[in-house]
Amino acid sequence: MMFKALLAFSLLPLAFSSPQVYGGPVAAPPPATTSSAAASPSSSDIVVQVGSGSTGIAFNPSDIQAPVGHTVTFSFQASIQHSVTQSTFADPCTPISQTQNGTTGFDSGLTQGTTFTVNITDASTPVYFFCKFPTHCGLGMVGSINAPSSGNGSFASYQSAAMAIGSNEKTIPDAGPQTGGVGAVATAGPQTGTPTDAGSAPANTGSSGAAQLSINGVMALLSLGAAVAFTL
Known part of the structure; x- marks a missing residue:
């Protein structure tokens, strides 16, 4: 059981860092418009x-x-x-x-x-x-x-x-x-109505995106840990 727990937690960096699985880093907003x-x-x-x-x-x-x-x-x-x-x-x-x-x-x-x-x-x-x-x-x-x-x-x-x-x-x-x-x-x-510039970034994109990546990482970790425990 100790080995199973260590193996599950060792997969934590992979769960948070894989852009192919979890969408990659949140894009920065575009630069502001000029005059x-x-x-x-x-x-x-x-x-x-x-x-x-x-x-x-x-x-x-x-x-x-x-x-x-x-x-x-x-x-x-x-x-x-x-x-x-x-x-x-x-x-x-x-x-x-x-x-x-x-x-x-x-x-x-x-x-x-x-x-x-x-x-x-x-x-x-x-x-x-x-x-x-x-x-x-x-x-x-x-x-x-x-x-x-x-x-x-x-x-x-x-x-x-x-x-x-x-x-x-x-x-x-x-x-x-x-x-x-x-x-x-x-x-x-x-x-x-007062629309924003067409190039403006959606509101709260950065914070909500980061939060979603964290949730995805945790869920992936739990799934991988369960899979390892089951196979061992």
């Missing part, structure tokens, strides 16, 4: 966190490249209201509908704890947007889709133009959501 993003071949949607970061006054990512047929979903945090309001490069803190006669730009309206999606309809047309919550645009809370990577018309120059307005930013009355758009089109207003 710019392009749609990957495996995903037709880019999620933009609205109101994220240390200041809570930013779009992340803010400089986006997306082909026709893809979507961009804006995920609004629940802490404070923001908007995604289309503008022009020439007038970054004013809705496009107020600067281009007869043109209707998309506008989520001031919202929080929701999502708002636009569909890319023309990748050759840069799309510029801002938050119309008072002072936010002048503080640099703007973004672009399919803008040039540098020079005139780029995200960097658009943001600089918005910040140059600064405290002189006009207060934009909120009339609620507006569908339509130029280059990117919204077909519905904000929806309930």
Whole structure:
């Protein structure tokens, strides 16, 4: 009996370390998204966190490249209201509908704890947007889709133009959501829910995975010990 117990316990490292039997190590979560993003071949949607970061006054990512047929979903945090309001490069803190006669730009309206999606309809047309919550645009809370990577018309120059307005930013009355758009089109207003980035790791993957590996190891040890005892 002493020999049987020693043999069973000697199999403990094998029970915990065999990736073929017990699934191997738990994968580390992927790196965080950067300030710019392009749609990957495996995903037709880019999620933009609205109101994220240390200041809570930013779009992340803010400089986006997306082909026709893809979507961009804006995920609004629940802490404070923001908007995604289309503008022009020439007038970054004013809705496009107020600067281009007869043109209707998309506008989520001031919202929080929701999502708002636009569909890319023309990748050759840069799309510029801002938050119309008072002072936010002048503080640099703007973004672009399919803008040039540098020079005139780029995200960097658009943001600089918005910040140059600064405290002189006009207060934009909120009339609620507006569908339509130029280059990117919204077909519905904000929806309930705040999805995470498509590349984010599932919640609690590491701890629950490790716990499951431990349980599997113990169960395997008991089964192997029973098998050894039976054969001896």
